[in-house]
């Protein structure tokens with residue numbers, strides 16, 4: 001556990017290019033694993049989630065080779081017949097857990113080999129029941145304790161039709177859409193209610209299309225997936241991560257300066273790619289310059305009422321900004337944030353309150369009244385990378401703020417603190433705590 005203190009901040013107008021999108025990389029990695037031939041991915045974010053995803057497909061028989069720091073070659077899996085027992089560790093990645101659980105449903109064994117899927121303690125308490133139930137309907141055998149990881153799984157996915165509940169996470173649907181491309185027969189998925197984070201389903205459908213796969217979206221609740229499809233390996237440059245961009249756009253505004261993100265992924269279907277429009281509503285000036293995005297401070301930010309159902313991962317970024325906006329910010333339609341790495345409604349607000357923020361919440365919304373004088377104190381990331389990165393932004397206005405468990409950023413953005421340094425923030429590890437831990441261990 002490492003505490004990090006925000007020592008100082010002197011942010012001038014800056015520009016930067018962000019690492020590749022973990023959202024796209026997660027999809028490309030699993031699709032490459034079930035494609036014929038060798039996929040080459042460049043601009044791959046080398047974070048804990050993506051390293052775990054590459055480890056997972058490797059355990060299933062894909063060949064993975066790094067060509068340089070950010071380029072990787074993936075040769076697809078040749079046989080879905082298990083030659084041995086396999087254990088897959090998803091670490092903290094919800095996306096991987098849901099995608100790989102569906103994918104491993106394709107594997108079978110005539111001699112009783114099984115795949116065990118596990119994850120960190122945090123991941124073992126996040127929902128998996130929906131994936132388990134729909135896979136069982138499609139012919140897969142699963143052993144688990146009430147549907148949580150670790151689970152033992154043996155396929156194959158025969159296909160047919162299934163109901164799926166995607167009201168807590170769209171990842172259950174995305175995983176199933178990908179895996180069923182290779183099912184023995186055609187599959188019809190019927191959603192029992194609308195999917196949350198719906199834009200991520202579109203992200204998945206686009207990625208499937210890129211690899212030559214076909215899914216027919218009959219209507220917003222029904223998907224038809226022809227079985228036994230042959231996917232084609234691709235060469236892909238992974239576009240920049242729109243959620244990682246949000247921290248720097250917010251940093252520029254808090255510093256009353258400007259941020260230019262080079263090669264911003266404007267045409268991404270991911271909801272969070274529209275975060276600049278939210279900032280514009282708060283009073284920021286937003287410019288599109290060919291492939292680049294510039295967000296500039298103009299006048300004090302204003303609180304807004306905003307439905308963030310399709311932008312779940314930038315809610316903590318918005319909450320940090322809202323603390324310094326004039327008036328009230330109401331963030332609605334976010335009940336599914338309770339099932340992230342932390343409970344991003346309760347945990348986020350409780351940390352903000354520690355600093356004296358005027359913040360309240362219920363099961364599907366957060367309200368923050370900005371402009372309250374905050375006190376530099378210790379807040380915890382609750383081992384949630386997005387809380388660590390967003391809470392650190394408050395340090396731009398509040399020197400001496402300390403983030404406990406700051407190492408959580410490794411999940412999606414291991415170089416985050418170095419990036420902050422590049423734009424003019426000085427942060428330091430609080431060594432006392434590290435030595436306390438060491439002496440406590442001896």
Ligand SMILES: O=C(O)C1=C[C@@H](OP(=O)(O)O)[C@@H](O)[C@H](O)C1
Nearest residue numbers: 023095168169170171197200312
């Ligand atoms: O499919 C994906 O890549 C993701 C979907 C979203 O999750 P939910 O659908 O659970 O909201 C998002 O919050 C998560 O970070 C990544």
Ligand SMILES: C=C(OP(=O)(O)O)C(=O)O
Nearest residue numbers: 092093094095096313340
């Ligand atoms: C929720 C997230 O990821 P996952 O669900 O894949 O753990 C995230 O990156 O904010």
